[in-house]
Amino acid sequence: MSVSEIQQAKKTVEFSRESLEAVLRGRFFYAPAFESYGGVSGLYDYGPPGCAFQANVVDLWRKHFVLEEGMLEVDCTMLTPYEVLKTSGHVDKFSDWMCKDTKTGEIFRADHIVEEVLEARLKGDREARGLGAKPVEEESADKKKRKKKVKEIKVVKLEDDVVKEYETTLAKIDGFSGPELGELMVKYNIGNPVTGDKLEPPIAFNLMFETAIGPSGQLKGYLRPETAQGQFLNFNKLLEFNNGKTPFASASIGKSFRNEISPRAGLLRVREFLMAEIEHFVDPLDKSHPKFDEVKDIKLRFLPRDVQEAGATEPVVKTIGEAVASNMVDNETLGYFIGRIYMFLMKIGVDHDRLRFRQHMANEMAHYAADCWDAELHTSYGWIECVGCADRSAFDLTVHSNKTKEKMVVRQKLETPIEVTKYEIDLVKKLFGPKFRKDAPKVESYLLNMTQDQLAVKAKELADTGKITFSVPEVEGELELDDKFVTIEERTRVEHVREFVPNVIEPSFGIGRIIYAVFEHSFWSRPEDAARGVLSFPPLVAPSKVLLVPLSNNKELQPIVSKVSTTLRKAEIPFKVDDSGVSIGKRYARNDELGTPFGVTIDFDSVQDGSVTLRERDSTKQVRGSIEEIIEAIRQIAYKGVTWDEGTKNLKPFVSQEAK
Incomplete structure (x- = not known):
């Protein structure tokens, strides 16, 4: 058989997820963990071929990124103290939205239930119009797995404007907040898809596994939800190891843990999984990349936020160079890593035609991020986020530096000294003790760590009113100081060294999700005997x-x-x-x-x-x-x-x- 004949053979026999799963479980690529005890949802064990395949993918990832890019690899602990994840924002914001059936107590993930019900209604509309089943590539994530739990779909023709509204809502589903999802559930009368019973409004559920470190139980901690925090906290050591030079990148491969609300879809949504993450530290004033020319001509399928906000899902095909030049992708370094991600996925067996890069929408993206794109792979569960690539600005190093009072900065000697004008604050510290007593150190720390923007606002307030008002975390009430306590003014100094907090470009890989997508993209049956399944792994990563x-x-x-x-x-x-x-x-x-x-x-x-x-x-x-x-x-x-x-x-x- 020629290459074209093989491709035709793959299309001859319709893909069957059941056949693939029979092979994967029958040949022990993976299996539910603790199966003899009934299993635990979202936990899986890899067998010999699964272990070998994963090891080969990780080995290629390490060669493709760590070795080829000269990255600094670290292996950080999975147990993480509460204070670290409180500072990073995970304690307060690392959540999904869940809703509960008031009668049965069953828990649903809010975005999934909205997606599931609207998809079911659209299917009923298509059948009523005699249009047949919806094409597989348009089906939403987890839908097929949940069909068995959904009561029989009503074949009802919808008004054209309702169909358009449903389709627009589904195109934007990743961008809705919890309250917005609750409004959609009320608007579209969405309840338990099996019983029809009412569901409680969505509430945030933190996805981290909580634990206690040490026998006293007083040191609260979590199993890490990502590998990134250890890299940020080792920044100064890594910078010193790199002789104080930027840009540079660190990398980490290891297990992470997320307490998923309702794990489904096999390896795609699990509670313990392998991650491979990169933190590329770059000068905020220069996000060019010396090797950008190597990827600029790669043509990719992009799904930018403006297309999604219009309720569409048709990708824009552009080269990476065109995407950066048009500012669709924020900068060269982000574009470079998007290209490198694409090249890696091609090496391990991802189908080019089933890959797209989707940009986070405004209400989906973290407030501090400059830009973020997900590499999504199409499977029988729909489009699945497998790699995230974000420009996280200087957020992570800044918040950890403010909390620990340890500077996390790059010092760059200037060939020509420059004059710098910036706001500076002076405190009359001897007055703080009598006024604030035990809270004095917290107040002083807050004031001394204000940003230039904050200082500019407070300088004007002090000049106009003779006082400033502010709030300090962990100190009760609004605080007030007059010009006896504090002075804020602009000062010009000659600087011989430029000091800056680097920005971070972060490619983050969910190895298990990628592996499952490759399983689907590689699986086919021989036309002469549909029972003869084949996994066409690239030889480099074959078990x-x-x-x-x-x-x-x-x-x-x-x-x-x-x-x-x-x-x-x-x-x-x-x-x-x-x-x-x-x-x-x-x-x-x-x-x-x-x-x-x-x-x-x-x-x-x-x-x-x-x-x-x-x-x-x-x-x-x-x-x-x-x-x-x-x-x-x-x-x-x-x-x-x-x-x-x-x-x-x-x-x-x-x-x-x-x-x-």
């Missing part, structure tokens, strides 16, 4: 590279099996021997399900002339050559990225005597 198949258990073949095994082992090429009594065709078929890209057959001709047969998984093409020639071809194709035709051009075509 095992070679299936070693002796024609029979005849003792004459064993020395050749041992020789090939030893040669593969020395070449560090993962392989598996299958000497079971079933036919070669069946042995190959069950390893096609494991995604094994190559098969090496040892027969009685191998005993005579030392030659073996090499089979390619997708096309089932076979060639013949010496052991050394075959293994070199495998090495070139699997690790050097050469094509099958190029890697086997010096080998002889071979026609099997048995069904392939």
